[in-house]
Amino acid sequence: MIYSKPNDGPGAAHDRVYRALRTRIMHGDIAPGQALTLRGVGREYGVSMTPARESIRRLVAEGALFLSSSGRVSTPELTNERIEELAALRSLLEVELASRALPRAHIALIDRLQMINSAVGEAAHNRDSVGYIRANLEFHRTLYLRAQAPAMLAMAETVWLQLGPTMRALYSRLRRTDPPHFHKLIIAALKAGDEPGLRLAVRSDVTHGLRMLAS
Amino acid sequence: MIYSKPNDGPGAAHDRVYRALRTRIMHGDIAPGQALTLRGVGREYGVSMTPARESIRRLVAEGALFLSSSGRVSTPELTNERIEELAALRSLLEVELASRALPRAHIALIDRLQMINSAVGEAAHNRDSVGYIRANLEFHRTLYLRAQAPAMLAMAETVWLQLGPTMRALYSRLRRTDPPHFHKLIIAALKAGDEPGLRLAVRSDVTHGLRMLAS
DNA sequence: TCGCCGCCTTTGTGATCACAAAAGCCCCCA
DNA sequence: TGGGGGCTTTTGTGATCACAAAGGCGGCGA
Incomplete structure (x- = not known):
């Protein structure tokens, strides 16, 4: 070969x-x-x-x-119990990652996040599920990279990996064309240096999408 | 063969x-x-x-x-940064697991934990590092199994796995012969149904041993 | 005596093969 | 027409081999 x-x-x-x-x-x-x-x-x-x-x-x-x-x-077909567990894991890990990234989040990073977020919105508008998931994960990863916590980030990515096929099924089912609301809250909290607000925004963003799989 | x-x-x-x-x-x-x-x-x-x-x-x-x-x-030689990260991960995951196990922790489980804990003390008394680590992990796993959260438990075990060789180096270095103090606090909090106390006890137990690796 | 070069051994990688079990398929019969 | 039994194909598993690169070691020279 x-x-x-x-x-x-x-x-x-x-x-x-x-x-x-x-x-x-x-x-x-x-x-x-x-x-x-x-x-x-x-x-x-x-x-x-x-x-x-x-x-x-x-x-x-x-x-x-x-x-x-x-x-x-x-590729796995997740039960609702497992999805809830993975959502809880995302919440635990990503809230901590965001919190650790906050002190290092300068304006250049926030600008980049805003650019990525517009790509998220565009993918949502075009109903491009794969593009939406990719841009959304890039948004989160870009933020968490600033946490300087490689082991934690690796674990978060493992969770994303386990949720991949299920997220596809989710996002292609629901017809959302608006960019994610909680991303704007995340960016606002970063700008304000508001740690409790950031934790809440990340937890909401992570939990929100996955919660509607119980239907 | x-x-x-x-x-x-x-x-x-x-x-x-x-x-x-x-x-x-x-x-x-x-x-x-x-x-x-x-x-x-x-x-x-x-x-x-x-x-x-x-x-x-x-x-x-x-x-x-x-x-x-x-x-x-x-087998990996962990840096101090990585050890701190893994300790933080243990804390995040295990506090959550303990909290989820609390409502289901009946007296039979607590009895079993006390038996395992005496094995931990015995291994400590005999300066048997491998036996100490094994009994200690069994103590934690027995509790977390009650959380009914297999994905979360698997992640915690992955962290234990990464820390295995380092824990050996730690426990064979320090000459402790007393059973772990925080295990008693964990058991007490379980008996009392005291969730904040349980969270604190688990976090302390997990963080305590690993913190003295900074030396 | 110390350091460096070259050779030999060890080791990981990818390919291929034999084998057994599982899966799919088709045909025949009730 | 529907279901079951047997056959064929597909598939994973473990073993073995050829090859290249990395490591280790000894000897030679300064």
């Missing part, structure tokens, strides 16, 4: 496959319950079963994929 | 290796910075490189092992 580059940076072929699959799952590119096969993934990315297996097993370890008792893997 | 049983339950050979390694790491059986090799692990557990590789890569994905840029794996 011929690649464009013999060694694509640190890591290897399985890392490329892993990253591609991870991004697709996190952005909601794959519907819940969709099955994946080792040979299929390998064929799709031009690698043998070995890197495909490593990528898939890694995603299983992170909770992004579900491994049936017979070894078949598929 | 001959096994005692052709199919050891759900999963397979790699699952057995994974579980064994995971337990050893979480209990602090392996010192920080210790290197592992695929062929070495395979030889130790009587399997080929494939299951050894899957187990190790899974532990890497969970943060239990560190993967150098050249592909070598070793």
Whole structure:
């Protein structure tokens, strides 16, 4: 098999496959319950079963994929209990991340958040669920990067990953065309240096979208 | 290669290796910075490189092992910043888990916790670091199982896993022979149904041990 | 005696293969 | 026409191999 580059940076072929699959799952590119096969993934990315297996097993370890008792893997179909739990985890982790980012949030960061937020609004207007999820996650990640807490951010991303397919199902179901209200509250709290307000705004933003899955 | 049983339950050979390694790491059986090799692990557990590789890569994905840029794996040597972050994560997650477990904590559970806690004290008295860590984690897990929050508990265990080798280094360094004081506070708060007290006791217990690593 | 260069060994990576189990499928019969 | 049994294909698992790169070690020179 011929690649464009013999060694694509640190890591290897399985890392490329892993990253591609991870991004697709996190952005909601794959519907819940969709099955994946080792040979299929390998064929799709031009690698043998070995890197495909490593990528898939890694995603299983992170909770992004579900491994049936017979070894078949598929994207998970979450129960309501699990969704509530994951929402609670998002709330716990992201409130803390935002709070830690607050003292370091200068005006340049806030400007960037506002730009990203307009991209969120645009995706919402165009009813582009994948674009909406991607921009929304970028908004949150940009803020949390300032917290200088890599382990915590990694955990938050793991939760996003587990929610990816479900978020797709959610956002394609509800027809929202307005940009998220709570993002504006987050930005306002950042500008004002208002920590309790920021915590509340983040918790509301995180909880709001996921709460309407109980229906 | 001959096994005692052709199919050891759900999963397979790699699952057995994974579980064994995971337990050893979480209990602090392996010192920080210790290197592992695929062929070495395979030889130790009587399997080929494939299951050894899957187990190790899974532990890497969970943060239990560190993967150098050249592909070598070793148990991580945590920086102080990372230890503080992981302690904060433990605090966030475990306070929430304890709080959720409180309404369901009946007398039978409290009795069991007291029994486990005496095992903790005994291990401390015998200066048995691995036994101490194991009993201590069992104390916490027994309580959190009552929270009925599997995703949250899994995250907490992932943090324990990342801290395993470091906890070993910590507990073998300091010569404590007394059972943990905060466990008694946890039990007392559970008996009294005192939620704020429980939150404080859990946070103190989690933070206390890890804080003295800054030295 | 100390440091550096080159060789040999160890190690991870990806590919391929044999095997068994699971899944899907089709045909036949009630 | 609907369901069940058996066959074929698909799929995951573990083993093994070839290869390249990294590591370690010893010897040689200054």
